[in-house]
Amino acid sequence: MRKGFPEVIFCQGKTPQQVKEIALHMHKNGSNVLGTRSSKHHFEAVKEAIEEADYYEEARIIFIRNTVVNKAKGIIGVVAAGTSDLNVAEEAAVTAELLGNTVKRFYDVGVAGVHRLIDKLDEIRQCSVLIAIAGMEGALPTVLGGLVSSPIIAVPTSVGYGANFHGLSALLAMLNSCACGVSVVNIDNGFGAAYTASLINRIGES
Amino acid sequence: MRKGFPEVIFCQGKTPQQVKEIALHMHKNGSNVLGTRSSKHHFEAVKEAIEEADYYEEARIIFIRNTVVNKAKGIIGVVAAGTSDLNVAEEAAVTAELLGNTVKRFYDVGVAGVHRLIDKLDEIRQCSVLIAIAGMEGALPTVLGGLVSSPIIAVPTSVGYGANFHGLSALLAMLNSCACGVSVVNIDNGFGAAYTASLINRIGES
């Protein structure tokens, strides 16, 4: 593990009691602790035991800071379409921040209105790494990939219905992107995208 | 059937002999005859029996003209990315022409280079109906749908490999398009898209 990078708990499917115990154990080792997919109930159980725990509601993240991560130089851009993908986008953005990165959010740039994306290009191009989040037809990373030359981590979301098949449509679209420089993480995996983006953003650090 | 619209033979999976016999039968009724997915072997068998048969190689179409279809007013635009989708695009474009439409081809406009698409917008917007053809991540109809206000018939193609699953990625992407005004036909079904586009293009004719 990277120095200062937190230990991580995937809270979904665990009881608040289980999460609390795991968190306490990690906390006592002096690690930073990051809980993803946590509900308020998870947070409350942790907060009882560890006063300094914080909760990021939209991102569904619990964080306990014990050491400081030094700041990375580059910027991570989180690019997403809108309201529906917000939870996943925030999971990515908050994770990236907690791993010591400067993050810029670009949240109103769905491909069915490509000019909104183009209008932000100058700012987007200043980022070292991009995280592109999209549900439904999952076209955003492809369009973005044609406009920038930084690496893109694509996150398909399960937003949609019917032939979306819980995110399969966006996942397959992203894996088949005709743009270069796009790699993909699991459906709704904002955390994983941010972790990878952080590793990339620190390349060249010694 | 629309007046003057041809009778249609789906040649794939039929022997040249079978195609010839069906074509002869239709020809004798005085219908126009359109054979799709035909190989040169199909064409040669038909040509032997019916002198006036024509062959469109890239479109893989046999056509026998017996009556004239009157010209529709609007333009059908066929929008596609490039070399790989050519057969399907030509199947659509040639079918639309044979059904009496003026057709414009826009063939170098993949979404990983969105400016090429934007550069053609003025011309594209003059079309009454659009056929958008794409393989792989199938994003073209969505991006297009955000830029125009005419109806779009989307054709996923089986171009790709791996998680493309023979066109499934493009098909699902198109069905889940976040743009309005997009409807979808079967994978590689250039013929069906053109037929539907022709019906649309003649709405208001009496």
Add this chain to the structure above:
Amino acid sequence: MRKGFPEVIFCQGKTPQQVKEIALHMHKNGSNVLGTRSSKHHFEAVKEAIEEADYYEEARIIFIRNTVVNKAKGIIGVVAAGTSDLNVAEEAAVTAELLGNTVKRFYDVGVAGVHRLIDKLDEIRQCSVLIAIAGMEGALPTVLGGLVSSPIIAVPTSVGYGANFHGLSALLAMLNSCACGVSVVNIDNGFGAAYTASLINRIGES
């Protein structure tokens, strides 16, 4: 966007609070606002803030009228089998009406009793565009396609169980229709079908 066509909110998966805020924002711009897949809770939140909001219960649609859409000339026919597909059929029919179309509903015409469909043919043939809605084996657009010469937008529904796989059976059947002139939208996407049908119904308008 077409003049007078509304801005659209997909309410499902959003909180009533989120929907209210988006609606208010659009309303203040003077747009018509159309909320699809809305529950009563969504509507109540919107109604509190915007007095003139209307709710179409079976269609699950919220509508706020700010400008008048001029009436299209042709008729859109909505063809469906019965009770189970009612919500999707009404989503299509109400959307089409709100987009300025005259709509005729043909709701008791499942293919397992093909004579009921044939009895309505004269009326159905007067429509410029048809929306055909069916779950289970999804055969309605195919049978219809053989009887009429207007374009058909097919909507598979998730009605069924077992090997229906949440609408997959109807979706695949419609994509493979052996009738000409059929194109398909996402499972349960009555809104999308109506939007496309409206664009088609206005072709030739200037």
Add this chain to the structure above:
Amino acid sequence: MRKGFPEVIFCQGKTPQQVKEIALHMHKNGSNVLGTRSSKHHFEAVKEAIEEADYYEEARIIFIRNTVVNKAKGIIGVVAAGTSDLNVAEEAAVTAELLGNTVKRFYDVGVAGVHRLIDKLDEIRQCSVLIAIAGMEGALPTVLGGLVSSPIIAVPTSVGYGANFHGLSALLAMLNSCACGVSVVNIDNGFGAAYTASLINRIGES
């Protein structure tokens, strides 16, 4: 096994030599022998060893008659759309005949032209059992089921392309038929349909 019903060899995937040996073994027991999915090569190997072997080319069936099956009273109707499903239809029809049934073929009755089916209804209704064969959208058994009151064995075929997924579309459509009295066999399984239809056609025999 029913008295006089043949022993059956599924030839596909076996060498001509293997088929010959199995056939000889059965032949020596005095059984009738029926080989399905046989190529000409299979037949030639069998013919060399067993003079009285017959070959039904379109049905891809080898038959060796050793005992007579008594004739069933009712008629089995084989209903199909056209050229493409011919092999499967003939496999069903020839099998049913070899199992001692009177068979009527109705081969030009696809659902995209429902009047052709309706024109044949009087004759079709005289059958005790029906076998309905269709590829692509697989709607035939459903439409038929609404028009007759005899049991229907539905056979999906692998005819089609793209989202047909080798017969999956027709299979799912048939399993989800909204008509009563329809049961289904494997994709392309004309033999199995005919065998079942034969058992049904002999109910009441002692």
Add this chain to the structure above:
Amino acid sequence: MRKGFPEVIFCQGKTPQQVKEIALHMHKNGSNVLGTRSSKHHFEAVKEAIEEADYYEEARIIFIRNTVVNKAKGIIGVVAAGTSDLNVAEEAAVTAELLGNTVKRFYDVGVAGVHRLIDKLDEIRQCSVLIAIAGMEGALPTVLGGLVSSPIIAVPTSVGYGANFHGLSALLAMLNSCACGVSVVNIDNGFGAAYTASLINRIGES
């Protein structure tokens, strides 16, 4: 429809109010009415309006008798493994009875204890038609098919977990049965199996 056969309502997904209204309408026509997949709530709504309505709890069936169906001669056997498939088995058995058939239930005969099946063979062989119901690996119709010479309607159930995929394992197993005389209906479709079995059981009646 067969004389005396009921009109059918598929209650699942309908409100009690909707079911009541449909039932009343059919009842007034003098038809027998059969409601499948009905909950107690459906029944109570119907009972309020139609005093003579009956409820079969395990079968989840509502029945309203208005005319008498004459009794069929043959016996329908319903063969199943045990407790878990009980609802589907009863849906089949009760439907078959209400359609005028004598029904025998064989409910403790799973293939993982093949001797229990063999012990019942004499009785099972007296049936004209068999309905074989199984979840999980779906092997019962195949084993049964090797032991009897009557036609078998196979019903896969959604009983199982994991790689069962909601009945897919049993469905595929039954469609691929290596025994002759087996045809298949939708997952959990006890009603459809019984309806088909009834049609078969009446073959030869005039």
Add this chain to the structure above:
Amino acid sequence: MRKGFPEVIFCQGKTPQQVKEIALHMHKNGSNVLGTRSSKHHFEAVKEAIEEADYYEEARIIFIRNTVVNKAKGIIGVVAAGTSDLNVAEEAAVTAELLGNTVKRFYDVGVAGVHRLIDKLDEIRQCSVLIAIAGMEGALPTVLGGLVSSPIIAVPTSVGYGANFHGLSALLAMLNSCACGVSVVNIDNGFGAAYTASLINRIGES
């Protein structure tokens, strides 16, 4: 690796040249060498270089013996239906023999004729471990599992067509077996089943 167990080459997809080189390298180390899924071309290339190489044609196995494996005490039974599964069955049987086991073959015992299986039970019950091989509906391991108390390694085969989906039907059936004591290997993986069976057969050896 177990003492005396061979090093293994999966030949399919490798060139004869590649296989020869790998085999030579292993051979020089003094290991026994086992090549699976090998064609005659693979064998010929190997034979050229290594005189003592043997070829088992039906099993598609190349073997080069350099050391002797001591004989295991128990018997491994290979149970299969017939001609179509022969290659996989022989791959299992020959592999098990080459790993030092006594093997008994039971090859004519498909579940559609369950008495043939029951007739062999005494012999089958003398085996310590069983390998059960079946395609299509994959019911054999389940029926077998109810009749014996030794562990069963189930091998689904890709034998079948249509809804078999290249072995998926048998695979899912085996994973969902309602019999106890059954575990499963990959489709057509006779080798893997035999390797596992060999490890089991040697439990208790020191």
Add this chain to the structure above:
Amino acid sequence: MRKGFPEVIFCQGKTPQQVKEIALHMHKNGSNVLGTRSSKHHFEAVKEAIEEADYYEEARIIFIRNTVVNKAKGIIGVVAAGTSDLNVAEEAAVTAELLGNTVKRFYDVGVAGVHRLIDKLDEIRQCSVLIAIAGMEGALPTVLGGLVSSPIIAVPTSVGYGANFHGLSALLAMLNSCACGVSVVNIDNGFGAAYTASLINRIGES
């Protein structure tokens, strides 16, 4: 069934009342009774009727002991990654114990930290049979298989989200394991793995 091995009830999907009745019936026969996938409600219903019933909460197992199973010689090792797979791991471990085996649990050894696994190797290698439990990417049995020479029963779990598809990712990974000696049971089937492991662990007993 093995002497002393229990009769088994799969409780999920059964009412507490049904489970109680089946348990009572088995109990009266003097068998040991094992209920899997049981909730507390199931247990309470059974406990009311049978005083000596025990409940293993994490394993979700009810057990009623009526006879003693003699102890097997070898050890069964249950190897798993951590908190999320705990229920399945305990289902396996408790079942194996109740079937008369000595069980060792290795629960903190996920492959993303392969040294934890390597640290336990000496102990793991003392086991006769291993059960390897993993969700998500399902790599544990493969890594383990390369390090030990005992047979491994692999249990995929449904732990994960998105492209996990309810355990499909782990299931496919395990079936495709490139390590020898691995066979697989159904997703989440801890019971089945333990039953098979018990049979294996008793090979050589007379």
Add this chain to the structure above:
Amino acid sequence: MRKGFPEVIFCQGKTPQQVKEIALHMHKNGSNVLGTRSSKHHFEAVKEAIEEADYYEEARIIFIRNTVVNKAKGIIGVVAAGTSDLNVAEEAAVTAELLGNTVKRFYDVGVAGVHRLIDKLDEIRQCSVLIAIAGMEGALPTVLGGLVSSPIIAVPTSVGYGANFHGLSALLAMLNSCACGVSVVNIDNGFGAAYTASLINRIGES
């Protein structure tokens, strides 16, 4: 596009003639040209027209150098298991080299022999970015991810059979990796992985 990065032709599915023409066109623009998935026939056609074209046979890559790419500082490590994944591994390695990177190959490190991987760790840890290539159970990126702290681009390959489903097993395993820092490209997409790795390897360059 990055300065000096080539224009790319996906040759598969194109005729040699088409590839030659596209290559010539790019060549005349002074770009470097990279053709992937090219056969010898493609190369020969290109070579005829462009003398300086080179061919990398195992990588299936055509390259035409017109400008020099400056060398990146970091090393890209290509980690793979063995012979079967060689083509994909070489496609990745050669692409990375042609894009100006220093590449180290680690080709004998499958996870079923985890010590071979561990033995190379010191060298692997000197790489800035890793490309991990695996078929079958696709576990390599996960195990690797636990041992290093550089970002990993995972490439599933279609190597395998049966439940591998043409690379699906490895793809799903990689998307569900329980290790951090792993992102995924399409099945067999060595080129895409190398392109992304190159972008990452140049982060911090100005």
